[in-house]
Amino acid sequence: MYKISSYQLFAITFIFQLGTNIIFGFGSAAGRDAWISQLVSSFLGIFVILVYTSLMHMNSGLTLVQWFPAQFGRWIGIPIAILYPLLFLYQSSRVIGDVRDMISTTLLFNTPLIITTAVFAILILYILYGGLEIISRFAELTFPIILVLFVIEVIFLFSSGVMHIKNLQPILENGWGPILNVVYPGGINISAGITIIFAMFWTETTHPEKIMKITILSIVLAGTMIALFDMLSISVLGHLFSHFLYPLYTLLSLIRVGEFIENLQIIGVIYFFTTAFLHTSILLLGAVKGFQQLVRIQDYRKLALPAVVIALTLGMTMSKNITEHFYYQHIKILVPYIWVPMYLVLPTILLIITWFRQKVFKFKNTG
Template structure:
């Protein structure tokens, strides 16, 4: 069985957390203080990830969906555990909708949605068939590309003279209230709470003792990069930052050097495509492995085609347009009523129950 190295886990975690956050300005509600919201979200997100890794250490050798039957019993634990692969599969459909909206509104205006989503889901299904090894190797290829493109973007922006540090001032102009609205629940849950899916693959690592350190380091790097993107966008666009649905895409459009280097929005598309690809591959494989383990199937590959059809259907039907998708479905429903219970409340309860059961077992054993 293929084992993920610590480096591969690092790059998968880093790219997964960038995901669709790399292109959407989810912190825009805080205006010019969006970067502060991202830093605070990262700090609290690390605490959430510590919760997940502590649960992993308290349930050695078990994946995410196996934690619940082990601690709650089969009758309670299995129904709760099924919520996670169902949500991960929903995330694949949601990612397809993100890709559909981004591509159709930027470069392929007249391409049917079914073609865009269909090509992407076929590629996802093909890669998932190869398992975690394919995803890990893709992550190793994409990671340096993301870093190189970020450095090029930063150099070009500095060279064009479009950045104005004064756009970041005044700091905390409207106090902490708008920042906290960005931080909780959305800033913590995306991208950090979503990272719970990697608990489906932590048992596949070759150095389990390094999982916590690797995950935290990847989270810090991803959080700092998202913060840098927000600061760059605000310094260039100014207070208008919060009005743009794709601030990174808009930001790259202002680069112009000598009428030769310009119209670099393709960098934004590449960012989005590469990070979204890894994220949806992880979501799909995590969902399939979850279903396989809960139903005790021998192999998850028999589920690839039906899961891909379901994801494609969800991606085509979950929203009519990008505004409904992001500002209503995501912000008003998904984050507060689904993500918070599944990513925060249930794992916290599981931690308390696990600690209590292990404490009681220890007392009985010593007694």
């Protein structure tokens, strides 16, 4: 079995954290304080990661979908555990929906959406057959590219003279209310909750003792980078930041250095498709491996094609437009009624029960 290195785990987790937030703009509901929302979400997300890594240590050698049967028994644990691969499959279809919407509104206006999204899905199918080894190597190669592009963007923005620090002020104009509304429930789950999928792969790392530090570091750095993106966007767009669906894409269109460097939206496109591609690949790999372990199929690759077809079909049909896709399905339904129970509530309950079984009951039996 291939074992991913510490650097590869960091690169995968970091890019996965960026996800589609890097192009959508995090916390627009908080207005010019969006960057504060991101930093607070990342800080609180550390406590969520501590829950996940504690469960990993208490269930040594087991993956996410094996934790619940191990502690709750097969009859209760398996029905709960199977919800996670289903959620990962659904979330992968949502990212495909994000790709569909961005392509149709910013890039290829007249190209049939099924063609572009199908090509995206085929590439994901290819990397799924390669497995965690291919994904981890892809991540370690693209990680420095993303950092270099970020530095180039910052340099060009400063050189363009379009940034105005005064647009970031006044800080906390409306108090902490809008910030906290962004932080919970959406911010914490986006910053750390979705990272639970890596519990499907932590058993395949070369240095499991470093997982907690690597995951926390990646969350903090990714959160800081997204906060910086928000600050850059707000310093240029001002109060209009919250009105743009793709603020980073809009921001890059305003870059103009001399007469030869302008309209660098291609950087935003590279950001988006790289992070979306890896994000979707991880979600689908976690989904098919989860199903494989629960139904005891020898090779997860048998599930790869059906999973990609389902994700593509859902991604193309789950919503009619971006308003329904993001503002209704995501904010109104997915986050409060699915993410909170599965990313926060169930792992916390599992941690408490596991602790009682391993500490309290063991003490009673030996007393």
